[in-house]
Amino acid sequence: MLRSRVHEAAHEVGFALCGVARPDPSDHLEHYRAWLAAGYHGDMAYLARPDAVARRGDPARTLAEVRAIVVVGDLYDQPDPPGVPDDPSRGVIARYARGRDYHRVMRTKLRRLAERIERAAGGEGLAGVARAYVDTGPVLERELARRAGLGWFGRNTMLIHPRAGSYFFLGVLFTTVEIEPDAPFEADHCGTCRRCVDACPTGALLDRDPEGAPVLDATRCISYLTIEQRGPIPQELRPALGNRVFGCDICQEVCPWNVRFSRPAEEPAYRARGPGELPQGVEVEGGRPGGARPTKDSGAASPPHPGTDFPGLVELLETALDPGRWDAFTRGSPIRRAGRVGLARSACVALGNELARVRTPRSEALAVLRRAAHDSDPVVAEAAGWALKRAGGRSEG
Template sequence: MTKYDYTKWIKEWTRDLGFDHCGIAKAGRLDEDARRLESWLHQGMHGSMHYMENHFDLRIDPCKLVPGAKSVITLLLNYFPGREALKDAAEEGAPRIAKYAYGDDYHEVIRRKLNLLLKQMRDGIGEIEGRGFVDSAPVLERTWAVRSGLGWIGKNGNLLHKQAGSFFFIATLIVDLELEYDVPFAGDYCGSCRKCIDACPTDAISDDKVVNGSQCISYFTIELKDLLIPDAMKGKFQDWLFGCDTCQDVCPWNRFSKPATEMAFSPIPAILHFRTAEWEELTEESFKEIFRHSPLKRARYAGIRRNLHFITPGPPPASS
């Protein structure tokens, strides 16, 4: 068997596991990204996300994550809920949830798929050392996606795929197996468009493709653990209760988005049908039950209450 055969098998296996796109790049140190990341951190654009400062060497060198690494396999999994689901969730003034959080926690879903893929590779090819990652580890997954030929980085910092837009999760599998490598994506099809820059409610996106994470609504509603959100952000959240999709919603490339086929990402009914009153009446016990498999549990009940208070006019909602 040759590396061509192995590559063909792996791409077939990823399709069987439900991944929408697969690209493969040669493992190597990311020196240019190291300089950009260092500058971004020095400017404090990570806010209180101090974990971004950790394991810097691991982020820029896959061989430090998997000794002897030869290939970085990048996988895309669509999570777009579909136009009908969005209509159900679009009542004026209802708290809004980022689309990636409509269904089950993607970390759990994708980790299972990566473990199955690695097992298939070991069963079909032989002993392979490898590790899979889903955005919670020190891996620059968007860079590897570009190097794998899957798309380009848009002005909003998201990976854009010409046929799929940006509503997908990125997973990475680093292995010590040499494979056939895809041609890196060389184009940038954002052109003069600046819809995402102009639409960002908190001006977190700059003209030079740098996103100030510490000014993003997703940062304030998910990552920030303080009891209070800064008053300077008052009136800018556009009813976003958890995360924000504004820069993706206005992106012309997302007109190509199609409904996800992964059943685990089917919207939780509460996401589509809860209005402000239901969120206000939600008890901690009910929150833990309804959202036990949801990304919303990352913000915890207290965080959701804080966010609801911040975007809802009038006095704070009554505590449970």
């Protein structure tokens, strides 16, 4: 059976999960449209483009002769060092963003999978074409994954696999080859559990709608605020961010299915980088990462880069204030999505939250915030000024 060979091929190229879905029109599209109408997508206007919404609703609009959709999952969880996430002087980066950009890693694997499917189909006298997507095209990946038997929608809106939890990336392969589908996942194993809803510090999770679909107000979600939000973070939400500077895993960390079943990433590329370790392909030339020229504030040589596994907030903000260092630090990393301004802004907010908790602020924290208060971008300067006020007005000097 071709489906079993597809499953085998997916595991051979390194995917932990695989399922095959029918290319039927979406039965989740009305929930998606209602979510957009409520404005829960915030400034992510690309999600509401009419052509993209229509393509999300019908796979045939993406690939006219599509006969099957292969959905794969790549594990990315990694354990946190004991006690470190609670250290207010260190920033928290979401697990998925601590290693290399998953889009690149998964696209390479999906190309290899497509080649194997073509060979297997050719052996059965079939021929076809394939189109791959990794969180970038007009595709409702989680719905397709549920239809491919990979799990159910949790109250945190994540897809939860009964033996792997929710820490996995999704990739899809539209193919014109006829492949027998897997059985859809129909059960909802969340039951009455509301741990994710209750744990969200900003109240972004709105539980389920009357028809059972989970609802997220992205404009209150820490991941949206630190990654997609391009302007200032609303002041009333800033204290709730704590030391989170890029993304948030709280609703996944408290999920019993992750506590019990989540497995560490099998892909080495998703491993967090240590201090001074640059992304793959980035070299240091003349003391500057990637040959970047020194800025007027940076000096002739660059200090070591912070790691992606709970970086020091002072070091992270220093990096974000220097365009050359920021470029090298984020090259080939999902963190680049936030932009230099977004990362610097979030680091300022996190430092402000740290300073509000301590009796004696660190002099180096105050110093870097004073520098940030004079940043050329008003979003960064405003966030730094707010952080200094959180320190009790210690902005003089």
